[in-house]
Amino acid sequence: MSATLAAPPRVHWLPLLVGAGVLLAWDLAVRWAHVPQVLLPSPGSVAASLWHAAPALARHALATGGAATGAFLVAVAAGMVLAAVMMLSPLLNRLLYPNLLLFQLLPKVALGPLFVVWLGIGLPSLFAFAVFVSVFPVAVGTLAGLRAADPNQLRMCRAAGGNDWQCFRHVRLPTSMPYVFAGAKVAATMAFTGATVGEFISANAGLGYMVMQAQARSDTPLIFAALAVLCVLGAALYGAVGLAEDAARRRWGTRR
Amino acid sequence: MPEAPTLIAEAIRFDAVGKTFPTRPVPLRAVESVSFAVRRGEFLAILGPSGCGKSTLLMMAAGLETPTEGRLERGGVELVGPHRQTGVMFQDATLLPWLSVLDNVLFPATIRRIPRAQVLEAAMRLIETVGLKGFEGARPHELSGGMRQRAAICRALVLDPDLILMDEPFSALDAITRDEMGDVLLDLWQHTQKSAIFVTHSIREAVLLADRVLVMSRRPATVAEELVVPFPRPRTPALADSAEFAAVVAHLRGVIARNMA
Ligand SMILES: Nc1ncnc2c1ncn2[C@@H]1O[C@H](COP(=O)(O)OP(=O)(O)OP(=O)(O)O)[C@@H](O)[C@H]1O
Ligand SMILES: [Mg+2]
Numbered sequence: 001m002s003a004t005l006a007a008p009p010r011v012h013w014l015p016l017l018v019g020a021g022v023l024l025a026w027d028l029a030v031r032w033a034h035v036p037q038v039l040l041p042s043p044g045s046v047a048a049s050l051w052h053a054a055p056a057l058a059r060h061a062l063a064t065g066g067a068a069t070g071a072f073l074v075a076v077a078a079g080m081v082l083a084a085v086m087m088l089s090p091l092l093n094r095l096l097y098p099n100l101l102l103f104q105l106l107p108k109v110a111l112g113p114l115f116v117v118w119l120g121i122g123l124p125s126l127f128a129f130a131v132f133v134s135v136f137p138v139a140v141g142t143l144a145g146l147r148a149a150d151p152n153q154l155r156m157c158r159a160a161g162g163n164d165w166q167c168f169r170h171v172r173l174p175t176s177m178p179y180v181f182a183g184a185k186v187a188a189t190m191a192f193t194g195a196t197v198g199e200f201i202s203a204n205a206g207l208g209y210m211v212m213q214a215q216a217r218s219d220t221p222l223i224f225a226a227l228a229v230l231c232v233l234g235a236a237l238y239g240a241v242g243l244a245e246d247a248a249r250r251r252w253g254t255r256r
Numbered sequence: 257m258p259e260a261p262t263l264i265a266e267a268i269r270f271d272a273v274g275k276t277f278p279t280r281p282v283p284l285r286a287v288e289s290v291s292f293a294v295r296r297g298e299f300l301a302i303l304g305p306s307g308c309g310k311s312t313l314l315m316m317a318a319g320l321e322t323p324t325e326g327r328l329e330r331g332g333v334e335l336v337g338p339h340r341q342t343g344v345m346f347q348d349a350t351l352l353p354w355l356s357v358l359d360n361v362l363f364p365a366t367i368r369r370i371p372r373a374q375v376l377e378a379a380m381r382l383i384e385t386v387g388l389k390g391f392e393g394a395r396p397h398e399l400s401g402g403m404r405q406r407a408a409i410c411r412a413l414v415l416d417p418d419l420i421l422m423d424e425p426f427s428a429l430d431a432i433t434r435d436e437m438g439d440v441l442l443d444l445w446q447h448t449q450k451s452a453i454f455v456t457h458s459i460r461e462a463v464l465l466a467d468r469v470l471v472m473s474r475r476p477a478t479v480a481e482e483l484v485v486p487f488p489r490p491r492t493p494a495l496a497d498s499a500e501f502a503a504v505v506a507h508l509r510g511v512i513a514r515n516m517a
Pocket of ligand 1: 277278279284286304305306307308309310311312313475
């Protein structure tokens with residue numbers, strides 16, 4: 001029904017071509033300039049490392065992917081609840097919002113070691129840290145969306161007899177959907193950042209941990225392999241959020 | 257909510273109603289001691305200068321604003337908030353863009369927790385009456401402005417209210433669509449026993465649709481003049497082309513001009 005306004009067809013092969021070009025240039029540069037493997041492994045050796053370490057990579061990817069996805073889901077839920085609470089209670093809004101903005105500005109990743117102090121080495125501190133770094137964009141985004149509701153629509157809802165909760169549920173919440181997804185997309189990348197950094201400092205599993213191990217053994221191809229897997233995982237979560245957004249847009253498309 | 261006693265002959269009564277907004281630095285007096293009543297089945301139009309307080313009056317009737325003085329009665333009972341038997345139409349259609357036309361029309365039922373099945377038939381009948389049949393599943397952005405206001409009419413009427421409040425519902429439309437919507441409303445009206453308050457800037461709309469017209473003063477709004485429209489019902493849109501109609505319109509225009517001076 002809105003297909004007539006579709007964007008021009010996307011060309012998938014152009015960016016792929018650029019990617020392939022970069023890989024080729026990288027490979028040639030490494031060969032001709034005789035760059036040591038420890039500094040910059042060739043794409044071929046990274047691929048070989050991917051192949052040989054596949055079982056370990058898969059195991060650690062599962063740990064990181066699970067932690068990041070879990071943290072992302074908790075952050076989205078917690079961020080939305082936080083925003084809803086601040087929307088419905090002016091008092092809590094006044095108490096919480098300035099602090100939330102302040103935290104948004106902090107380099108939150110720097111607080112990682114604190115989580116280790118509080119929760120020890122392992123999954124709990126890592127998970128809490130990943131939630132911590134990814135909850136803010138969702139909360140701030142959702143709150144902006146809830147506030148963006150059309151005053152006329154809210155008045156219409158109240159005229160129909162809607163109470164605060166109903167007008168929240170039927171007008172504010174659908175209005176906020178695009179904002180929620182914008183926040184969730186940032187949160188998806190933040191959750192992986194949080195999980196990986198958490199693994200750097202506080203884990204005995206996961207791709208971040210694997211990178212640290214490989215670094216200790218100067219196994220640079222394995223570092224690259226782990227990073228490649230991390231990129232794929234991050235892109236997958238981001239893509240899943242995008243798909244969910246498309247579905248939500250079909251349901252709550254906000255065009256007038 | 258208490259059910260209106262059927263013996264009460266008035267759908268709504270304003271009793272020395274005043275409204276002052278607590279604006280700064282000086283409070284704003286929007287409505288000054290307004291008293292009038294709308295009988296059951298009566299169609300009342302309100303004309304008045306821009307900014308005089310007509311919308312404020314209507315928002316109080318809708319239970320969305322509380323009077324600062326006086327009292328409002330709805331079917332003999334003091335009005336304290338939005339009333340289940342009141343339908344409201346605003347200047348913009350204010351349809352929810354993420355709902356289909358049908359779901360928008362059913363929105364008051366959703367809010368009042370009335371089972372869909374119970375009002376679906378009434379909704380479909382209204383949609384057909386206003387000429388939106390076939391567009392039940394469309395989203396608001398796929399409709400023209402006139403079609404959106406048609407959907408808004410259906411939404412205001414879907415719970416079969418006995419009073420409907422309309423605040424310049426057609427003023428966002430072009431002149432031709434606007435006359436057309438007036439005709440739709442007239443047609444819809446003849447078959448019901450509903451009361452209405454209709455705020456408009458169009459004298460033609462007021463005379464064509466209303467049994468009685470109130471002309472408000474400049475702010476703060478008071479009732480400056482009252483005119484009973486001398487045309488019997490049922491009326492047809494053709495009435496608007498008659499000489500008698502033109503005479504009443506001219507008379508009202510004079511009243512308004514005198515009022516503004
Ligand atoms: N919520 C509010 N707070 C403060 N002032 C208000 C509020 N609502 C309306 N007013 C003021 O009250 C006065 C009357 O406004 P109102 O909207 O009732 O006028 P109106 O007769 O409907 O005008 P128009 O014909 O242009 O729609 C205006 O001066 C307006 O600024
Ligand atoms: Mg107005």
